[in-house]
Amino acid sequence: MKLRRSLLCGLAATFLISAAPLAQAQSQSQSQSTPQGQAYPTRLIRFVVPYPPGGPLDAIARMLAEKMREGLGQQVIVDNRPGAGGNLGADMVAKSPPDGYTIVMGAVATHAINPTLFAKMPYDPVRDFAPVSLVASVPNVLVINTEIAARHNIATLPDLVxxxxxxxxxxNFASGGNGSAGHLAGELFKSMAKVSMVHIPYAGAAPAQLGLLAGQTDLMFDNLASASQNIRAGKLKALAVTTARRAESVPELPTVAEAGRDYGLAGFDINTWFGVLAPAKTPAPIVEKLNAEIRHALQSADVRERMAKLGAEPSPTSPEQFGALIQAELKKYAAVVKASGAKVD
Structure with a gap:
């Protein structure tokens, strides 16, 4: 009996010793293959921009991709997928595997305006995405053709009202099209100030700005980055920025809410924002890792300097804060779009 017990104990000990390395290897393999974010990323990341190349959003996405590449140790490739007001690219990401290898630079249009503007949406802006971080906000500015301003003695926003x-x-006021941020800013302005102005939609912001410069239209709610050069050249007169706070690049320019507080415009707040989102159900550790890399990138001096030249303000947030912003903006723009009557079939 003693000999048998000894042999059994020896066999058990031998099994445990030989099994230990195998168990350890299996454990390591599982930790690398499970979606816990430890091994992420192991291959290139596709960063979808749902608009054509050019413009502040695309430029900043490329800056961000460059910085994230350094921190993540993997290629981050910008992939422009324009179409349907940004819906095409956003939808592609919404339907991608939730593994952190396909992300999108969403914007106020794709995640706040379009869901009410379009009769049919291919994705749900909340349910189909995992917010990672807000990246930047770009103030819009109310500008008027200088000759028209001089002709009508309009030097300030109260003069305009x-x-x-x-x-x-x-x-009249120009915009880049029905349902664009410039159009909705104008409609909100009309509603709050209780004034009547005619909306003139163009096929894009650039043609709208050319029309304004040519005197075909009177004023426009334009992107500050796009309008800055013409403001400095004296071709356009800036009356106010549309954000709740003054813009860092033009601190002397009042906000619409400030300048128009006696004309029903207190609380006016419209801006162009964009941020990174992943497909819904992307594991939290991956979202957190992407968030940390975005925050790090937006803190670098060269990125901040280049963004300032574009009129953009770095605005990193937690995933939860970005999600809350999207929810709030959806409600705000739903009311504005409905009031404007704008629709895209």
Whole structure:
């Protein structure tokens, strides 16, 4: 009996010793293959920009991709997928595997305006995405053609409101198209200030700005980065920025809410923002890793300097904060879009 017990104990000990390395190897293999973020990333990441190349959003996405590549140790490739007002690229990411290897630079259009503007949406802006971080906000600015401003003695935002009230529907404002941020800013302005102005939609922001410079239209709610050069050249007169706070690049320019507080415009707040999102159900450790890399990139001096030249303000957030912003903006723009009557079939 003693000999048998000894042999059994010896066999058991031998099994445990030989099995230990195998168990350890299996454990390591599982930790690398499970979606816990330890091994992420092991291959290139596709960073979808749902708009054509050019413009602040695309430029900043490329800066971010360059910095993230350094921190993650993997290629981050910008992939422009324009179409349907940004919906095409956003939808591609919404339907991608939730593994952190396909992300999108979403924007106020794709995640706040389009869901009400379009009769049919291919994705749900909340349910189909995992917010990673807000990246930047780009203030919009209310500008007027300088010759028209001089002709009507409009030097300030209150001057504009008073003139519009005294001359209903005689002023017009340009935008990049029905449902664009510039269009909705104009509709919100009209509603809050209780003035009547005619909306003139163009096929894009660039043609709208050219029309304004040529005197075909009177004023426009333009992207500050796009309008800055013409403001400095004296071709456009800036009356106010549309954000709740003054823009860092033009701190002397009041906000619409400040300048128009006596004209029903207190609380006016419209801006262009964009941020990174992953497909829904992307593991939290991967989202957190991407968030940390974005925060690090936005803190670098060269990125901040280059963003300032584009009129963009770095605005990193936690995933939860970005998600809350999207929810709030969806509600705000739903009301504005419905009031404007804008629709895209």
């Amino acid at each position: 008073r003139y519009a009230k005294a001359h209903p529907a005689q002023l």
